[in-house]
Amino acid sequence: MQHHWSVLCQSSAIDIDSNLLSLYDCLEEVNVNTQAKPGATINLPINFEVVSFISDNQTKGNRKINLKVQLFDPKGKQINEFGGELFFKEGSKRLRSRLKIQGLTLSESGVYNMHLNFEGVEDVDFKADCDLPLEVNISYKIL
Amino acid sequence: MKNVWSIICEKSSIDSKTNLLSLFNCVEEIKLEIDKDKMPKTEKLVIPVNFQLISLWAIEETEKESILEIKVEIIDPKGKILNEFLNTLKSKKGDKRLRSITNIQGMQITENGRYCYRISQKKGKQFEIASEIYIDVNLLYKKLGK
Numbered sequence: 002m003q004h005h006w007s008v009l010c011q012s013s014a015i016d017i018d019s020n021l022l023s024l025y026d027c028l029e030e031v032n033v034n035t036q037a038k039p040g041a042t043i044n045l046p047i048n049f050e051v052v053s054f055i056s057d058n059q060t061k062g063n064r065k066i067n068l069k070v071q072l073f074d075p076k077g078k079q080i081n082e083f084g085g086e087l088f089f090k091e092g093s094k095r096l097r098s099r100l101k102i103q104g105l106t107l108s109e110s111g112v113y114n115m116h117l118n119f120e121g122v123e124d125v126d127f128k129a130d131c132d133l134p135l136e137v138n139i140s141y142k143i144l
Numbered sequence: 145m146k147n148v149w150s151i152i153c154e155k156s157s158i159d160s161k162t163n164l165l166s167l168f169n170c171v172e173e174i175k176l177e178i179d180k181d182k183m184p185k186t187e188k189l190v191i192p193v194n195f196q197l198i199s200l201w202a203i204e205e206t207e208k209e210s211i212l213e214i215k216v217e218i219i220d221p222k223g224k225i226l227n228e229f230l231n232t233l234k235s236k237k238g239d240k241r242l243r244s245i246t247n248i249q250g251m252q253i254t255e256n257g258r259y260c261y262r263i264s265q266k267k268g269k270q271f272e273i274a275s276e277i278y279i280d281v282n283l284l285y286k287k288l289g290k
Binding site for chain 1: 153169
């Protein structure tokens with residue numbers, strides 16, 4: 002089993018005819034203009050997706066993988082955690098995961114890090130890690 | 145520089161207002177029906193497909209300009225290198241990220257199986273693997289008539 006890529010994007014779609022995946026608006030940087038006080042927590046109403054692609058050399062059996070996503074602030078403090086279970090169906094040797102996340106909690110400007118951890122469940126011997134950086138620039142509006 | 149991700153897709157677009165990148169039709173598998181009678185007698189077959197190999201790199205040293213030398217190798221299911229090309233990318237002082245977009249015209253194939261696009265970056269005098277992307281190729285040989 003091998004993890005090929007994971008991408009942070011605003012949305013994704015799988016074409017019904019060709020089964021091809023498209024990733025829309027890959028997120029690298031977020032600029033926020035807020036009226037909040039510097040240092041205050043900002044809940045940004047943004048929807049995004051963590052899309053991952055994993056493949057396997059064999060196609061036998063249903064194979065389960067746990068995905069844990071941890072969001073770290075620029076100081077390295079964990080501010081959120083998401084997760085889910087991914088399944089390779091019998092006969093399938095490729096897996097796409099589309100984890101939808103609503104809202105983003107921010108406290109300061111800097112590079113936030115989304116750490117992804119994939120781990121096989123039961124007989125599945127698979128471990129992979131991946132880091133997706135997200136630069137956040139917060140400008141404080143003084144009224 | 146650190147490779148964040150590399151993806152092969154049919155085409156991409158960068159929004160002029162938001163500078164956000166979108167990747168259309170990520171390629172994982174190619175299924176092709178070939179007329180057995182019209183098969184070329186050469187070892188390699190070139191599929192007329194156009195791809196883009198897109199990578200996102202995170203720049204670690206942002207205080208100065210940096211140069212990224214990358215090598216892309218196309219490897220067949222038996223591990224034979226079919227093609228390779230080099231590319232040099234430059235980042236400006238203050239840049240934190242770099243996108244590289246390489247257009248690939250045509251895909252050389254030798255047999256059915258998993259083809260690898262290996263992206264290596266130069267560190268010191270040697271190239272180190274940064275990312276590997278795979279495309280599964282399924283060729284169906286058929287007699288498509290006269």
